[in-house]
Amino acid sequence: MQIRDLPYSDPGDPDVRSGPRFLVWLGRSQLTGQLKSLAWGLLHHCAIAGLPLAVGLAVQAVIDRSGQDLARAGVLLVLLGVLIAVGDTMLHRTAVTNWITAAARVQQLLARRTAELGSALTRRVAAGEVVSVSTGDVEKIGWFVEALSRFAAAATALVLICVGLVIYLPSLGVLVAVATPVLALAVLPLLPRATRRADLQREKAGRATELASDTVAGLRVLRGIGGEELFLARYRRASQEVRRAAVRSARMWALISAIQVLLPGLLLISLVWYGATLARDGRIEIGQLVTVYSAATLMLFPLRNVEEIAMAYSFSRPSAQRAVRVLSLRRTAGPSTLDAVRPQGxxxxxxxxxxxxxxxxxxxxxxDPDEAGRLAERLGGHAEPGDASAPLPSVLLGGVALDELPLGTARTAVLVQDKDPVLLSGTLRELLEVPSSGGVTAEEALDAAQCGDVLDALAQASVEVDGDPMNTRITERGRSLSGGQRQRLALARSLVTDPEALVLDEPTSAVDSHTEARVAAGVQRLRRGRTTVAFASSPLLLDLADRVVLVHGGTVVAAGSHRELLRDEPRYRAVVTRDSDDGSSAADGLAAADRLPPARTIEEIEERA
Structure with missing residues (x-):
């Protein structure tokens, strides 16, 4: 797999039983790339390992005053230099490719799971954690996959070098072969503590980030109640905790790095002392001592990969565990079994x-507003996964189970707009350019959602001469707009899609009663002949509905017109009129409703509002 071939046509079915198993699956899924990186890494390290032999031959040729041997040594050095350059270049190329393709695979898996679960995802996993997994954690996982092949190449090179030294000069080669495993494994006892400190640092950093995000999101409210200093003090404390945790983690990794420098230094000192003694006694030649010393020195480079893979694993393991927590969630108990035919009914x-x-x-x-939100999500097939042993039955559209439809078909058939819709940054035209049936234009949707004042505000904010509001950029999450303006723009976006069934959760909760009445009439007019479900408790909207259903305790307990339920159903009156204990509010509301004929035109609704 090359970078130019991304994205994957199918990122695969990951092993989500645990974080380490997921990392193993990820490395196995990129076996070809790992083998390429391993091959180039072996070429690079073995070419480096050959330098001491060439240098030793050159030194011995000078001592023996042999020009022919010196020329051979020079040719060998040039050849090794070329191999080192080629091996290093290709190793870096393949390793980075492994990193990027692994990160892309994880991001595709996360995107697929997010699209499958919809808003049910954030009820199971915090939104901040999902963002953290798809950004920083993906990078750490990719780092481990990239470092794995380089570590394998370095470990193989170390074994080959040790075997070669034992064969070349047993008196010194055995010392190097025995010391190398000690050097590689000396830091292992410190790794658990270093990993715990790194995990604690990331946990505190995540809390600080979450606190900062909440503060920014609620900055307008905080300013209104004078709470900026309170939250700023909380963030200062959280930030200082992150700093202290980072310092403690850095101290442990610094200790590991120091050991990685100290022990090889002791090996080189011992090697020089013992080798010099053997050379003085005439038991080895000077060139042989230079060869073994140079080989031992160059072994420090592949030994660094041992420290790197330990760090990469310690950082990627919790990241992989967080990714597994998201990827292990499921929308349905089984795969889609029906053709991609858009149902109706x-x-x-x-x-x-x-x-x-x-x-x-x-x-x-x-x-219960929470019950309304859950039911709205269920109607769109976004419901939170139930118990695997007793899954909840699927919602039916025209007798067809949504859970058995392909995901794209189910999303097209039923669209759910929750009570807190998100507006992505971009122009208004881009906001309304969504997959749709083509039956509703952007102008019709904006008119039905009563977005005239929004268009005027965007036109005034436009930097263009003509002031076209459709080309005016909307800031991230629509923060430059009021809550009611954001809600109406989101409603217009939903209306443009023109789905077979549209589910609206409190679509007018952020607007005044006058605007609410006009929006309700606009939606009724534009969606005539289409299935529309609105979760609401406003009499202005309920009076326009063809049918009103009361859900209590998770079950439908009454159905009829708004006026019929207001007259005959006490539980309905309690919700719609905020009935008091003496029933005065209900009586007043019922009397007012009986005195007025049903409102079916915008003019009548405006008068009542």
Whole structure:
């Protein structure tokens, strides 16, 4: 796999039983790239290992005053230099390719799981953790995959060098062969402590980042209540904890690095002392001593890979564990079994008994807002995965289970807009350029969502001469707009898609009653003949619905028109009119409703608002 071939057509089915198993699967999935990197690494290290032999031959040729041997040594040095350059270049190329392709594979897996789960993902895993996994953790996982092949090449080169030295000069080669494993494994007892300190640092850093994100997201509210200094002090404390944890972690890694320098130094001192003694006694030649000493010195480079792979694993293991926590989540118990045929018909939830007839505007009233949010997600097939031994039955559209449809088909058939929609940065035109049926234009959707004031504000903020609001950029998450403006733009985006069934969770909760009435009428007009479900408790919206359903305790307990339920169902009155204990609010609301005929035009709605 080359970088130019990314993205993968299929990133594969990962082993998510644990973080280490996921890392093993990832390395095995890129076996070809690992073998290429291993081959070039062996060439590079073995060429470096050949330098001492060439230098030793050159020194001995000078001592023996042999020009022919010196010329041979020179040719060998030039050849080894070329091999080192080629091996190093290709090793770096293949290793970086392994890094990038591994990171791309993990990002594709995360993107696939995020698209599959939808908003149910953030109910199982914090949004900040998902962002952390898809950015910093992906980089650390890629680092381990990249370092793995280089470590394998370095370890193989060390074994070959030790064997070669034992064969070349047993008196000194045995000393090097015995000392090398000690040098490589000496830091292993320190790694668990270093890993724990690194994990603690990352945990504290994650908390500080989460606190900073929450502070920025709620900055407007904090300014309103004068809480900036309080949160700033909290972030200062969290930041100092991260700094102290980072210093403690750095001290441990510095100790490991110092040991990696001290022990090889002791080996070289012992080697020089013992080798000089043997050369003085005439038991070895000077060239042989130079060869063994040079080989031992150059062995320090592959030994560094031992420290690197230990660091890479200690950092990537918790990152892989966090990735596994996300990737192990499932939307359904089994794969899609139906063809990609877009179903049509009534939208039915067998868990609650909620039925939204095809082509009609159904309003749903829930006393518990959280229950309403969960039910809205269920209607779109985004429901949180249930118990594997007893999974919840799927929502049906036209008698077809959404969970059995291909993911793209299910998303196209039923669209859910939650109560806190996100606006991505970009122009308004780009915001509304979403996959759609083509039956609703952007202008029609903006008009139905009553976005006239939003267009005026964007036109004034436009840097273009003509002031076209469609070309005006919207800041990240629409922070430059009010809550009501963001909600209406998100509603217009949903209306543009023109799905078979549209589910809206509190679509007018952030607007005033006058705007709410116009928005409700606009949605009813634009969605006429299409299945629409709105979760709301506003009488202005409920009075426009073709059918109103009351959900209580996770079950549909009543259905009818707004006025019928207001008259006959006490639980409905309690939610819609905020009924008091003496029932005065309910009585007042019922009397007012009986006195007024049903409002079906925008003009009538405006008068009542």
């Amino acid at each position: 009534d939208l039915y939830d067998p868990v609650t008994g909620l039925m939204a007839p095809q082509g009609r505007f159904t309003a749903v009233v829930c006393g």
